[in-house]
Amino acid sequence: MNKPGPALARRCAAGLFSLAMMLAAPCPVAAEFALAVSPARFELELKPGERSRQVIEITNASPTSATFGIKTADWRLGADNAATFFDELQPGSCRPWIAIERRELIMAGGRPYRFRFEIDVPADAPAGECRFAIMLEGQEQLTRMASGPPMPFSARLGIVVYAAVGGAAPELSVAGAGIQAVNGQPTPVLQIRNSGTAHGRVGGFLTGTDASGTALEFSPANTPILPGETRGIALGATRPGDPDSAAAIRFPVTVRGKLEWGKGKTHNIEQLFAP
Template identity: 55%
Template structure:
């Protein structure tokens, strides 16, 4: 894509914020605030071959002035660090030709949320599969006055998963490790997905560290795509106080059950660290 003058493209995390307020670096043009609230940040749609599945993205301008935005679809790849790389060109097997968007340009007025419609229609002969794409909403350059350009810098990507027919993840723990995450040694589960749809681990695990302290662990909610093996971090907290993360003293044992998919469960009994 061609970048807007004095702007930059964001690498949007899978845990992206609904409110993106992004400013460009210093440049001759003034930069207006990119202040758009988007809900929801992700769709998980079930569709049948030959039938249209429709959804609505609600856009709200969090500014006193109207905002002009361009909208398009893109393919994407989830990186190892959880960030998303968007690609304008069609990926092999892309399902974006099935996707219709309401319009390519939209003006969102403050105090008046815009309900933006998207539609996905898999062909009648589509076998069971998971389709994935993104709806990219980008700030448009606007004029502040004669000869004074104003750019809206930034981009929000709404991730869309479409399950066509009967598809399910099939997650399995294939290893464990201790890695540095945000400067802290962290237990990691290596999770493989042998299914035909993405999956996420959910639930709480009980643990004990080297000092005998009782801990509670939750798995990161990053998606594991079909055919992928992904490192999933386990965050430790005090039992009954999920907001207070703690420094884990290794080795640590972790036991319990994590859920995924509609009925999948995985038993965990792991020892991390020397």
């Protein structure tokens, strides 16, 4: 196996990793790089010795034809929830199991293409999670910044694939709680530990009343917690009946309800968040 190499792309603040599609390129991104992909990510369950064929529908939303390079990459999620992609194989990488149908794709404007890839799990593969990304890369272009000469850049988009092998599953628990700044606003954050063998995400319906007497509803961020990690999960606040508008919180606030993850796994919570 190759030794770890430099990151395939510079880190770009991806916010919460719930996107599962990330631009691993300098911002801004040129208008010519206009792709729509479906599904946004893959979450599969496979057995040792199983071969799985999957399809990504890719649409070039630009009115003109474009050429894209396609490759696989390993990735790592930082403490700030930003992803770093790696071209070279990382320790424990499952990318030798992966085959993609082609490494270059010429797409007419507005036309979809069904791109195929395959995961061939070895018969002796241990229980665990295979994680990788399929990267779509536009051709290098020049873009002019507000000042200075034009700069070359290429935009990349990654579709993340998770494949739980041999019954691998998350095992999540609350390891702590506190208030942290998220997008410049003080926000309740739960520290979630994953002692399982596959990534997990928390969901659930949580409620609370803050110091001003305002009733609030809280939604956990959809950030993945990888095996062996403890990761901060922000609880976004909204007012009942208005789930699309963030609400300011006057602390202290007690959050109650039930966290959910995996297949029917739950955890009751009653947590005070105070400055």
